[in-house]
Amino acid sequence: xxxxxxxxxxxxxxxxxxxxxxxxxxxxxxxxxxxxxxxxxxxxxxxxxxxxxxxxxxxxxxxxxxxxxxxxxxxxxxxxxxxxxxxxxxxxxxxxxxxxxxxxxxxxxxxxxxxxxxxxxxxxxxxxxxxxxxxxxxxxxxxxxxxxxxxxxxxxxxxxxxxxxxxxxxxxxxxxxxxxxxxxxxxxxxxxxxxxxxxxxxxxxxxxxxxxxxxxxxxxxxxxxxxxxxxxxxxxxxxxxxxxxxxxxxxxxxxxxxxxxxxxxxxxxxxxxxxxxxxxxxxxxxxxxxxxxxxxxxxxxxxxxxxxxxxxxxxxxxxxxxxxxxxxxxxxxxxxxxxxxxxxxxxxxxxxxxxxxxxxxxxxxxxxxxxxxxxxxxxxxxxxxxxxxxxxxxxxxxxxxxxxxxxxxxxxxxxxxxxxxxxxxxxxxxxxxxxxxxxxxxxxxxxxxxxxxxxxxxxxxxxxxxxxxxxxx
Numbered sequence: 001x002x003x004x005x006x007x008x009x010x011x012x013x014x015x016x017x018x019x020x021x022x023x024x025x026x027x028x029x030x031x032x033x034x035x036x037x038x039x040x041x042x043x044x045x046x047x048x049x050x051x052x053x054x055x056x057x058x059x060x061x062x063x064x065x066x067x068x069x070x071x072x073x074x075x076x077x078x079x080x081x082x083x084x085x086x087x088x089x090x091x092x093x094x095x096x097x098x099x100x101x102x103x104x105x106x107x108x109x110x111x112x113x114x115x116x117x118x119x120x121x122x123x124x125x126x127x128x129x130x131x132x133x134x135x136x137x138x139x140x141x142x143x144x145x146x147x148x149x150x151x152x153x154x155x156x157x158x159x160x161x162x163x164x165x166x167x168x169x170x171x172x173x174x175x176x177x178x179x180x181x182x183x184x185x186x187x188x189x190x191x192x193x194x195x196x197x198x199x200x201x202x203x204x205x206x207x208x209x210x211x212x213x214x215x216x217x218x219x220x221x222x223x224x225x226x227x228x229x230x231x232x233x234x235x236x237x238x239x240x241x242x243x244x245x246x247x248x249x250x251x252x253x254x255x256x257x258x259x260x261x262x263x264x265x266x267x268x269x270x271x272x273x274x275x276x277x278x279x280x281x282x283x284x285x286x287x288x289x290x291x292x293x294x295x296x297x298x299x300x301x302x303x304x305x306x307x308x309x310x311x312x313x314x315x316x317x318x319x320x321x322x323x324x325x326x327x328x329x330x331x332x333x334x335x336x337x338x339x340x341x342x343x344x345x346x347x348x349x350x351x352x353x354x355x356x357x358x359x360x361x362x363x364x365x366x367x368x369x370x371x372x373x374x375x376x377x378x379x380x381x382x383x384x385x386x387x388x389x390x391x392x393x394x395x396x397x398x399x400x401x402x403x404x405x406x407x408x409x410x411x412x413x414x415x416x417x418x419x420x421x422x423x424x425x426x427x428x429x430x431x432x433x434x435x436x437x438x439x440x441x442x443x444x445x446x447x448x449x450x451x452x453x454x455x456x457x458x459x460x461x462x463x464x465x466x467x468x469x470x471x472x473x
Contacts, residue, residue, distance in 0.1 A: 013220050013293060015283060024142070025216055025283040027125070028135040028275070032302025041112055042122040049115065053174035053182075059395035059424075065175055077356070078393050078425065082363045086355055093348045098225075100341040102232045106239035106290075110225065111297035116210075116218050119168070121281060121297065124161060124211045131157045135278060161212045162204070169203035216282045219295050226292040233290065235323040236335055240296045242276075242287045242318050243326050253287075256311050269313050276300035276318060286318060362398060362422065363391040364452045364462040366432070374467045380438040382468050388414075389429045390452070392422040400455050403432065407449035408466075410436035434466065441468045 017023040055062035057076030064073040072079040072087060079087050101109060110117055131153050132138045144150055173196070174182045190197045210218055219226060233239065247253060247270035256271035270287065277285045279300060282293040286300045304318040324330040366388045375383040392398050401420035403412040414420065415431040422428050434448065445465060452460040 015217055015220060015293075023283065025281065026135045026138045026142075027281045027283075027299070028278045028303070029129050030279050030299040030302055032306060034298035034302050038112060038298065039122065042118045045113065045115075045118055046122070050171055053171065053179040061178055061180075063175060064178055066177060068176075080363065080391055080393060082365075082391060083359065083393075086352065086359070089348060089352045089355070093345065093352060096341060096345045096348060099232055100338065100345055102225075102229055103234070103237060103338055103341060105296075106233060106237050107225065107229055107294065107296040110219060110223075110295035111240075114219075114295075116223070117295060117297065120211060120215060120218075123164065125281070127160055127164075128157060131160075158212065162208055165207035165211065166200075166204045168207050169200050172203055172207075173200055220282060220293050229292070234337070235327075236330075236333065238320050238322050238325075238332060239290055240286065240294060240298060240301060240318065241290065241321045241323070241326060242270075243316070243321065244287070244289075245326055247287065247317055262313065269308070269317050271307065271311060273307050275303040275307050279303040290323075360460050361392070361394045362452065362460050363389075363393065364450075364460045365389045366403075366450055366462050366464045368465060368467065369431070374469070376469070377435065381435050382438055382441065382466075383433050383435045384466055386432050386434060386464065387429065388432055389427060390420075390422045391427040392424055395424050397424050398422045398454050398459070402453050404451045404453060405434070405436075405448060406451045406461065408436050408440050408446070410434060410440065412450070436466065436468075438468065441466070444468050444470045 015023050015025060052063045053061060060076050060078050061073045062076050064071065066072065070081045074087075074090060098109065128138070132141055141150060141153065170182065177196075185193045185196055214222075247268045249268040250266040252268055253270035253272045254267045256273075262269060276287070277283075277300075279302070280286065281297060281299065282295060284291050284293045286294065301318050301320075305315040308315045308317055322330070322332065325332070366386050369385045369387055372385050375385075377383055388403075390401065399419065399421045401422060403414065405412060411434075413433045413435070415433070420428065420430075436446075445467060448464050448466050450462050450464065451458050452462065
């Protein structure tokens, strides 16, 4: 089936030309109210991004994602492998929130909050404007031969990009291994930790590749969120949209003529100036409708509003609006779909908060030693051997640890001649024996409840199995 002429633009992405080669995007430097708001949001988020690994709450790094050691800190709360279920719930909440946000407001996250957009548009692109100039100067610089001016500008830009990429890589590493360890590695010198240095250089190369060459293609090709919005958006979703009813009218868009009365001529308010296209960081024409390349950055809104003011026409030809708002003048409503996502989000959040309140500061696991049977001792005593693991999730040492049987009469002997202490943010492992009289057993497999005490304070309970003679079932 042949593609309609007005839909041909959907046959390829904005960064590929007719020959199938890379179409380099040279967006015009945006300016306007929305751009100013985005700058302030970006400054706040950049400060947060660069400071979060160095902020401590109760001695815990504010955000840390140590995948190798399976240790995570979320808003100052430490999560261990034993808390993986909590981490999973938090990730699900994040996915549901993104889905809810997208259904309501499209790719607002991409244009305003996404780190890729913030670094690309508010850091690297602004450096490019400073060195190479605006859109026209960048195009001319790219076409001109390699003379002294071009070499100077290219080397300066690439050097600054490399330095910033290296800085981002260090911050990224601080999130992965912890800021304290990163600072210690820096003090020790880079060659004292070669594996970390190699990882750091790899991260630097990746970030440099993304921001110096791959650029907006991350949002268009690599990021799945653009495809996801196709399944989530509907006619009620508020996105950056072109008001085709007002822009086209009966006779369509046309160039502006001085002293022309657009209302009487029947021409649309769009004066076909292409400012919205030239300012777009992904190289699309927003007048073609909602497209996966659009990251809702609002640059086209600012550009269009400026042109409307220049020709004394009302602003808002391109604005935040839904298709229903443009076609039917319908206002935003809290649809059943949004209510469903909100209900799911509320339930998951309540479950997470409840589980966080029930979460203990110490995690205890007592397991029978694999492959070992029970031992029959004098006085009808049955003995089982166990391994134990105690995880301390707090920032204080927990001393004088001992175990007590809570469900049966018996005793627990720890294979250790020293007082048990669990260091802060650490774990200890060991072996213990549990001895119970046969008369206290109800069968060959009993469930034991064990209390973990610090001094005389019960700090955790755990359950394990106890193996006895089959004849005592």
